[in-house]
Amino acid sequence: MTTRAYIFDAYGTLFDVHAAIARHRDRAGPDADRISELWRTKQLEYSWTLTAMGRYENFERLTERSLDFALARFGRSDPALRAALLDSYRKLDAYPDAKAALGTLKQAGAVTGILSNGSPGMLQAAVDNAALGGMLDHVLSVDALGFYKPRNEVYALVTDAASVRPEEIVFVSSNRWDIAGAANFGFKPVWINRANLPDEYPDLKPVAVINSLSALPSLKF
Incomplete structure (x- = not known):
């Protein structure tokens, strides 16, 4: 797919x-x-x-x-x-590999976005501070639902907003529990494991594990 x-x-x-x-x-x-x-x-x-x-x-x-x-x-x-x-x-630094990875994906024609527990104001402040706004098609917050990840309804915000099926979506997170939630929903989850942590949730595996976002655009799914 x-x-x-x-x-x-x-x-x-x-x-x-x-x-x-x-x-x-x-x-x-x-x-x-x-x-x-x-x-x-x-x-x-x-x-x-x-x-x-x-x-x-x-x-x-x-x-x-x-x-x-x-x-x-x-x-x-x-x-x-x-x-x-x-x-x-509210003004967190973006990781050094974030902007280049997003830029490469956008140039390739992919839809890009954020799905976060963060409140809309927090997310907008962080995106603005890191100058990532032009690289994101969607910035989605659980605030629209009134509960948090990893409930399935949260991940469904993406399919509804982007009109894309779950199996057509790569979901990237550093949080292993979030990767488990994304896998459970049907996304193709990629775990960015910067800290080289041991794996968890063996029944809800990522499709790939990377230690830098710079590796993401070259992955084939």
Whole structure:
């Protein structure tokens, strides 16, 4: 089946979620990396917990709540640092390989887009900051549904928006659980495994594993 669309997760895939703490490492102190890791872990945990309960708060609010927990866990009650980190999270750096990969795919005539848990305002700020807007046909947020990945209805946002069948879509994510969700829905998932992590979800495998987005345009499906 011909691939017609390449859809990307945003956070951790196109945008570096640890870029916010990196900009304020000195202010965050010796636990900066652990704060960032816990911030990300709780952000995802809250999204899954709320979805399992049939409740919803947008991702911007979950990002604030998870940062509050991480800062409290490491004894960093600093309103100015909190504000700076949240501002930086809205303006995350794109990975160095993101723009070139998107540009190559667009030149080849593919439909490109983002499917993310992120709130629309967060996503637009990140896309604008990284100057990726001209390379994306769609920027899709779960906000339209009121629940989070990996529910099937979230992935269906892509097929509805792009008028493309699941088997014609390559879905790229750095999150192995997201790859499992995409495989379950019927996409062709590509796992970008920058950290060389062991595989999970053996029954819901990616069609390819790469460690850089620069490898994506040359893959044949």
